[in-house]
Amino acid sequence: MFDTPFNIKYNSNVKRKIEKMRFFSIVLFIFTICIAGCAQTSERLIIASTTSIEASGLYEVLNPPFEKRFACQIYVIAVGTGKALEIASNGDADLVFVHNREAEEKFIKEGYGVNRREVMCNDFVIIGPPDDPAGIKGMKDAKKALKKIADRKCSFVSRGDASGTYMREINLWKKAKVVPKGKWYLEVGQNMAATINIADQKRAYTLSDRATYLTLSSKVNLEILCEGDPELFNPYSVIAVNPAKFPNVNYLMAMSYIGWVTSQKGQKIIAEFGKDKFGQSLFVPLAIPKKLIR
Secondary structure, three states: OOOOHHHHHHHHHHHHHHHHHHHHHHHHHHHHHHHHHHHHHOEEEEEEEEHHHHHHOHHHHHHHHHHHHHOEEEEEEEEOHHHHHHHHHOOOOOEEEEOOHHHHHHHHHOOOEEEEEEEEEEEEEEEEOOOOOOOOOOEOOHHHHHHHHHHOOOOEEEOOOOOHHHHHHHHHHHHOOOOOOOOOEEEOOOOHHHHHHHHHHHOOEEEEEHHHHHHHOOOOOOEEEEOOOHHHEEEEEEEEEOOOOOOOOOHHHHHHHHHHHOOHHHHHHHHHOOHHHHOOOOOEEOOOOHHHOO
16 A cells, blocks of 8 residues: 555654653653652641630741741641640551640650750740729739639630640639639630630630730620739740651651751741730740740
8 A cells, every 4th residue: 555645744743742742751650750749758746736826827927938948748736735745646647746744744745745855935824804803904813813713703704625724714813713614614615715705705704815805806896804824934945846756757757847947047937926916925935045036
């Protein structure tokens, strides 16, 4: 059979189509290999965290530089401190970022955590309605402020969970020699933001970390009425989950993250966070001296 002009044109078209298909097949193959390679080399870090850090928005500026540098995807499980430590105690997180010293020490003593480092702090504040029916405005003694609230049976909303905030609240009630109960005292079992919103709706008092309150302050009609008590100091720490107890945790990445948040760059991000919006930092760095943060 000999080639006619039609056959020649047809064969040329077929050849071009075949060559094009081969080209796209090669490109697709290379792309697939690249994706597979990325999937194999990509790291993952799971942080069990207190809600106050996540609610403040700090992770949104603190985590991306780490993820880029270490080719790592961070997943934050934001719950109360007690729940965060429970999750880590089951080996379901690589790192905890929490704020309850007593619970943290117990977590380490029982062998679940290692290499605890203090990262930052802020403070707790007692907030309430502007008309302040309990008359605690300007008080610096948190125990006396809570006792006045209880004596006058003014509405108080408590988180009522295993959070670091709730644990601090309970400790303050004990020191005030008050057992909070009755219609005036409401335990809601909610995170800090939800608790503040409920307190706002009920024109009630509550204990909050400063960062969460400031984040929501423009949306609620509540004011800081008691602050400055050393009892309200609120430090945050990171703890790696113990790889000897849970071999599958990403211990190396957890330690890299601990190094990041306690480094000059990490501490500078923390020191500057909130200044533009609130005129003050939401957290104060603790890992290195202030003069070294630049």
